[in-house]
Amino acid sequence: MDRSHLYHEYKLLLFTIAYRMLGSIKDAEDIVQDVFVQLEKIDVSSIDDPKAYLVKMTTNKSLNHLQSSSEKRETYPGTWLPEPIVPGDVNEPLDNLLKEESIRYTFVVLLHKLTELERCIYILRDVLVYDYKSISTMLNRSETSLRKVYSRAKQKLQQNKQLSKATREEASQLASLFLHAVKSGDFDRFINHLSKDVVLISDGGGEVLSAIYPILNRNRVAAFLQGIHKRGALQGQFSIVRVNGDIGILQRQQGMPTKLIAFDYSKTGVQNIYVVMNPKKLKEIGHKFSL
Known part of the structure; x- marks a missing residue:
């Protein structure tokens, strides 16, 4: 599978991961572009699971971005809310992704009540349905620690998520x-x-x-x-x-x-x-x- 095919196959998936993590359209787009720029330096034929590899790159770059900008978030005047996605034209692949429960604005607000690591693990485990072994490889953390963080994240979300989607x-x-x-x-x-x-x-x-x-x-x-x-x-x-x-x-x-x-x-x-x-x-x- 060549780089061009990987880009068209996974670009929107990677964008939604980065957007959920960062709450910013431009930052999410920058992360995705950076992932594929870095991919140019790699022999893609040597990658056993391209999707998992790209997801790993995206989540780690998103975590690094959050850690580098944590001081700005801490000193933000008033309450911080994620940037809303209001597309200007019809984009069928994007529209299909925006119909997912996990990209709804109100859910993204809830995700940002979690810590950066909790949010990352919750997205990988609950939204993308990766098993703990795969997440352990992606984040270089033990499965035991991942289970604890995921349990904590899920409990926090359940405390906040007493909501129902309106028709x-x-x-x-x-x-x-x-x-x-x-x-x-x-x-x-x-x-x-x-x-x-x-x-x-x-x-x-x-x-x-x-x-x-x-x-x-x-x-x-x-x-x-x-x-x-x-x-x-x-x-x-x-x-x-x-x-x-x-x-x-x-x-x-x-x-x-x-x-x-x-x-x-x-x-x-x-x-x-x-x-x-x-x-x-x-x-x-x-x-x-x-x-």
Whole structure:
């Protein structure tokens, strides 16, 4: 199997691994490009399992990238959220990948509640379904230690993941209610769809004014939304878009994206509202993937 075939066969898989690990489109693309640049220096005919080899390279490069940028994450102003994927054109292979549960925006947010190593092992074991022996070879760690880390990661996710995926109709209805509230200033019908302990998280990255801390419970979220509406922060053009395969809302002002809103659901209503406002994370809206 030559390098060109390997690239076309595995580029999107490797991108989704790096994206889940890093939460950044450009960084994930850079990791994939770097993997194949390095592959140019290797005799691919000597590789017994090309897929496992490429996955190993991608996960290790992603871990190295996270470790080198850990100080930036630690000093990040306010809450950090992953960069949303909102493709600008139809890309069937990418669209198929975005339908996977493990690439949904709300799930990627959950993954980033884990440590870097926990996230890596969880992705390899639970998402990509590698056995512990293979992961041990990839990460140069004992199977016993991998089992412990995986168990810890799974427990953390189960504590957070009391969520249910809304149907397309439910998600569309909620988005429509939000758009109506923005136009009318009446948020009551939208607020009625929120759970009592809903959490709103905004990420401005210190670049724009945003809530530094999460806003907790329905009453406070309602007051926050009504407050920013009165201040004019919800003026502009709003549209329903596909965010990591799910339905979300995009705000533009003077043609530039200013807010990307995604929702997380539970049996009692919307559990989390994620508002990405950091301009650096919105500049890839409509991104044409180079992969």
